[in-house]
Amino acid sequence: MFDIVNKNKTAVTVVLGLVSLGLVVGLGLSGYTAMSDDSTPYLAKVGGYTITDRHILLKPLVIRPFQII
16 A cells, blocks of 8 residues: 555645645635624523623623522
């Protein structure tokens, strides 16, 4: 098997180069389209309202006083 690779180094180099170029371009395009996609990932959906991690980070913590009944 390594004999074939050793005899055809140029062909193997071209094939591996095309595969790696395809992976880089494919991953780059998928990352670019994911950034511009309007559907943001959400943590929960309550009554049609989506809660994202940004909502959790930006909302101040509200501490309600303890009530004795």
